[in-house]
Amino acid sequence: MTIRAAADGSALGNPGPAGWAWYVDDDRWAAGGWPRNTNNVGELTAVLELLRATADEDDDLLILCDSQYAIKACTEWMAGWKRKGWRKADGKPVMNVEIIKELDEALQGRRVTFEWVRGHVGHVMNEAADIRARTAAEAYQARKPVPSGPGWPGKPVTTVSAEAAAAPVEPPALF
Amino acid sequence: MTIRAAADGSALGNPGPAGWAWYVDDDRWAAGGWPRNTNNVGELTAVLELLRATADEDDDLLILCDSQYAIKACTEWMAGWKRKGWRKADGKPVMNVEIIKELDEALQGRRVTFEWVRGHVGHVMNEAADIRARTAAEAYQARKPVPSGPGWPGKPVTTVSAEAAAAPVEPPALF
RNA sequence: AGACACCUUGUCGA
DNA sequence: TCGACAAGGTGTCT
Numbered sequence: 001m002t003i004r005a006a007a008d009g010s011a012l013g014n015p016g017p018a019g020w021a022w023y024v025d026d027d028r029w030a031a032g033g034w035p036r037n038t039n040n041v042g043e044l045t046a047v048l049e050l051l052r053a054t055a056d057e058d059d060d061l062l063i064l065c066d067s068q069y070a071i072k073a074c075t076e077w078m079a080g081w082k083r084k085g086w087r088k089a090d091g092k093p094v095m096n097v098e099i100i101k102e103l104d105e106a107l108q109g110r111r112v113t114f115e116w117v118r119g120h121v122g123h124v125m126n127e128a129a130d131i132r133a134r135t136a137a138e139a140y141q142a143r144k145p146v147p148s149g150p151g152w153p154g155k156p157v158t159t160v161s162a163e164a165a166a167a168p169v170e171p172p173a174l175f
Numbered sequence: 176m177t178i179r180a181a182a183d184g185s186a187l188g189n190p191g192p193a194g195w196a197w198y199v200d201d202d203r204w205a206a207g208g209w210p211r212n213t214n215n216v217g218e219l220t221a222v223l224e225l226l227r228a229t230a231d232e233d234d235d236l237l238i239l240c241d242s243q244y245a246i247k248a249c250t251e252w253m254a255g256w257k258r259k260g261w262r263k264a265d266g267k268p269v270m271n272v273e274i275i276k277e278l279d280e281a282l283q284g285r286r287v288t289f290e291w292v293r294g295h296v297g298h299v300m301n302e303a304a305d306i307r308a309r310t311a312a313e314a315y316q317a318r319k320p321v322p323s324g325p326g327w328p329g330k331p332v333t334t335v336s337a338e339a340a341a342a343p344v345e346p347p348a349l350f
Numbered sequence: 351a352g353a354c355a356c357c358u359u360g361u362c363g364a
Numbered sequence: 365t366c367g368a369c370a371a372g373g374t375g376t377c378t
Contacts, residue, residue: 014362014368039362040369068360069370077371089372091351096370119361189356189374214356215375243354244376252377264378271376294355 003057006064006117006125007050009042010133012141018042019136021149022050023129030149030157033136042133043067044099047074051106053152060111066119066126075114078104178232181239181292181300182225184217185308187316193217194311196324197225198304205324205332208311217308218242219274222249226281228327235286241294241301250289253279 003024010033011018019033020042030049033042047063047070054061065071078100081087086094094100117123119130132149139146151157178199185208186193194208195217205224208217222238222245229236240246253275256262261269261276269275292298294305307324314321326332 009362011362011369013364016363018362038369040371043361043370066361067370070361072360072371088370094371116360184356186356186375188358191357193356213375215377218355218375241355242376245355247354247377263376269377291354 002060002062003054004062004064004125005050005054006123006129007043007046007070008066008126008129008133009039009044009046009070010130010137011037011039011042012134012137014039017137017141019133019138019140019146020046020049021129021132021136022046022053023125023132027150028152029128029132030151031132031136031146032148033133033140033146035140038096040067040069041096041099042137043070044073044096044103046070046129046133048099048103048106051103051110051112053155055106055110056155060113062113062115064115064117064123064125064129066117068116071114071116073100074103074107074112177235177237178229179237179239179300180225180229181298181304182218182221182245183241183301183304183308184214184219184221184245185305185312186212186214186217187309187312189214192312192316194308194313194315194321195221195224196304196307196311197221197228198300198307202325203327204303204307205326206307206311206321207323208308208315208321210315213271215242215244216271216274217312218245219248219271219278221245221304221308223274223278223281226278226285226287228330230281230285231330235288237288237290239290239292239298239300239304241292243291246289246291248275249278249282249287 005022005024007022009020015036015038017035018037019031021031023029081094086097088094117126136146148157180197180199182197184195190211190213192210193212194206196206198204256269261272263269292301311321323332
């Protein structure tokens with residue numbers, strides 16, 4: 001079997017309140033975010049969290065993603081960056097290098113395929129991830145609890161989301 | 176009086192459909208291009224066409240330009256290239272040497288100053304030249320008539336632009 | 351190795 | 365319509 005999952009990020013104002021999400025089905029998804037971050041960190045983190053959530057599975061993993069930046073970072077550019085000391089073509093340092101190194105590690109030994117899906121064309125799974133990432137960003141913007149999702153069966157939710165979920169919930173207004 | 180003018184070039188895809196433009200004010204500007212050329216030929220040609228358009232004027236000429244290549248070709252490198260038989264520092268032939276020789280000739284006896292302006296910072300005259308050069312390149316890409324501009328008062332428009340303007344215009348579809 | 355310019359692609363938004 | 369976040373490349377010179 002192949003696990004088919006969508007990953008997406010969101011950043012209101014970019015940079016601004018930001019979110020990430022991965023989605024397999026309504027029973028298997030996760031989301032999180034930050035008070036302020038970039039769209040691309042959201043995109044990378046969505047992929048990274050998906051890889052970690054499925055790290056114990058034996059199945060192949062197909063990642064649907066609308067960010068060529070995230071896809072090519074993992075599939076095309078990573079090798080060259082490592083070889084050249086995490087420098088890009090113009091000699092300047094690669095951005096978001098910490099997350100990218102974690103992605104490199106998380107990809108080791110995995111059978112992962114990326115499929116680019118164009119954004120905003122009504123792709124069902126991409127939209128499911130998109131709305132959850134945006135909802136997370138909006139929750140951070142409003143300083144409200146973040147719907148972090150069920151996660152993967154038998155796996156604890158991620159650190160970031162767990163912290164957010166553990167945050168005290170605003171009590172309902174009495175009357 | 177000093178004539179203050181901006182010169183700029185554009186090349187879609189570089190090399191690709193390309194344009195040049197110079198701009199003094201909305202009543203004095205010109206543009207042209209080619210189906211395929213380089214960004215640097217566009218930059219050089221913009222300066223050359225400006226020099227030719229203003230060749231009969233007695234005023235000083237201040238050329239605003241964002242290309243250090245074009246500026247230094249005219250002000251720093253030209254003398255050494257001539258002396259060494261149009262060879263670069265590495266001994267190889269200077270590129271675009273025909274245009275550069277025409278620039279050398281057009282600069283003889285002129286009081287010309289170049290001022291470098293950084294691109295994309297909202298400099299008004301640079302942007303006016305930039306948009307006209309890009310519009311010319313886009314016209315060549317779309318095989319549509321090129322807006323060649325009014326030119327300099329009393330001066331015929333340049334050869335390239337005149338040819339483009341003389342090209343048969345697509346007649347409106349008669350339904 | 352450096353500089354300037356020209357772009358190409360995708361996303362995130364206002 | 366506009367900008368930010370990210371990457372890739374070519375055109376040219378010193």
